[in-house]
Amino acid sequence: MGFTRIGLFSITYILTGSLDLFRGSLKGLLRAFKGKGDLEDWVNRCHALRDELIDLAQRRVLAQARGYPFRLLSIELAQQRTGAGTTFLRWRKHDRSAMGVALWQEVMASTATPVNLLEDLLALEQQRIALNMQISLLHTLGRQAQDCAGKMAQAEDAYLRRLKSIPAAMHDR
Template sequence: MNPLSQTQSTLVETLTSDAYRQLEHAASLKGLLKPFKGKGELEHLAQVAREIEAQLCHLMEAVMQQAAQPPYSLLDIRMVLQNTSAGSTFLRWRTRDFARMGVAVLERQVCNRALPPAVREGLHRFECDRIALNLQMSVVHSLYRQATTCAIKISSADRLLRQFTTAVEVSQ
């Protein structure tokens, strides 16, 4: 008998509003759409983005751990965290032997006619969570990079103004 069909519960616990509640308070866009009064506010925005990235990583780990439970652990597919050279983390699908990676790995499993419908639906839920979390991570990481870059540029502009002002005072 197929061990996948013997599994009692294949219900996937999706990411709920409770899982995101803490993120909602930190991630308000109203703090982004305002005039920034200096590099300090931009550095703060970058810090908040980093904190949100860490929280998103925890959500990603929770989804990954759930995907590692039976009946999904019996499949030739794994959800893994991949750290990028840019410093962010994304959820990826991989074969058990790590020979292949990507959505094609998931598609192959979902199209397996021997897969019970409940397992197929669970994989679909994991994929939807993966897509949403990767989007959120990408946006927040981009915000972090942009805020950090802008803080550096403001610091350079401040330094230029100080140098000019000092030069003018010395020449008078």
């Protein structure tokens, strides 16, 4: 099973590298946004990195989880698309009759699960948890920035409406 742990550790390294790309943007969160355009740019960066993580989950984590020996288990790791428009990794039965971390816990507790697979299953579950958290955070940051951009646009519209109602000669007063 050694190849499995090495693969999961390399995924952690890849994730860390992806997040390094976003580090400057996270610092940028604490700066003053000059308007709707700055926020919309930040929204796009959040969503792009979120989508990269989802792609990474599909290409690396799911590919490994669907391979030998994991494919012999009574459960599988799968992507679940949410109504909010993002995707998370979830454990489910092959027949899709049940879903959730309780299934993973049952496999871990089962004496039918080979002892030499337990550490790999732990690493896979920890990677799933971390990826889901990162995807959720990026999605939430993007959504909040989008809401903020909308409010800034409304504030600017109110300002411009008021300016239009004032005679031009009065603007400097």
